[in-house]
Amino acid sequence: MYWIYLIIFILAVFSPELVHRGLFIFGGQNTPFSARTMEELSIFVLGIIGFSVYLRKEKQLKINREEKNKIQSKVAQMSKALKDSYTYIGEINRKIDIMKNIALGFPEVKDAKSLKGRDIYNSIEEAIKILCKTNNFLIRVVNVRNNETELEIQNGLNMGIRIKNNSLNLMKEKDFLQNGDLYIFRSPQLIDNKRSYVFIKRSRANQIEDIGIMHTVATQILFLFILLKKLKLKY
Incomplete structure (x- = not known):
């Protein structure tokens, strides 16, 4: 992403020279605009391109953040559900042990x-x-x-x-x-x-x-x- 901004920056800096030599997109001898106008237009177009790239990347970053938040939320819910399941299983096992102790926990005696x-x-x-x-x-x-x-x-x-x-x-x-x-x-x-x-x-x-x-x-x-x-x- 950064190399795109670098190219736009370089073109914007050197746009006066490129326009003067007729090497840029608005250059040439047959244009109805003056060299100064051409320089301004070229910088404006480069600015529009840079801003468009920025908006697109910003939108993509927003989408990525939303997806990340959704994934984190799902992971948190799954972790909680897993923890609750382990807790529930532990409680069930504990109750089974208690009921087993009630059923089998009679004292041992030699004489009734x-x-x-x-x-x-x-x-x-x-x-x-x-x-x-x-x-x-x-x-x-x-x-x-x-x-x-x-x-x-x-x-x-x-x-x-x-x-x-x-x-x-x-x-x-x-x-x-x-x-x-x-x-x-x-x-x-x-x-x-x-x-x-x-x-x-x-x-x-x-x-x-x-x-x-x-x-x-x-x-x-x-x-x-x-x-x-x-x-x-x-x-």
Whole structure:
């Protein structure tokens, strides 16, 4: 590009001599213009040519910049999508590990008589702490026939849950509810007229990312409760 401007500059500088010798585009003895006019016209034409070249190059540079910005934007979007995908896969793997730990994380004991329900529920409690990012929660198993509480496990000192069991019946078909400063998760199934609930104290830190997996946790609590009841193991 620069050599074009160099040629135009050289021609403009030497245009008086070229016109005088009749070597330039407006030169010659048969022109109706004077030498001075010819010099001015030749410099003007060279200026127009130079300006046209500049405008064309400027337009091309603008197009190139726009294309570059589009490519950078696409690369940024792809990078973000890739990062989000890795994050999502990591979260899924973490949740799979948590659910696997709930299903397989029973304590090893040599004597079944020494096994306590508290030991079995530990994996459930740890899962809730990780999934909900909180230490303040309450587990409750309710007999829906008489609304009596058959199991209650509280973790944390700041729960203060005053929701009565008959009020939980208002959830009807809903398995998740936000009530004031509480998240309430309910097991979708009934087993032997029992249903389990998980109460989570709301805070800025414990954003619930996956409601479905909490329903799975609530269901697992109910299964364990029924199993331990059959085995006559108390909490």
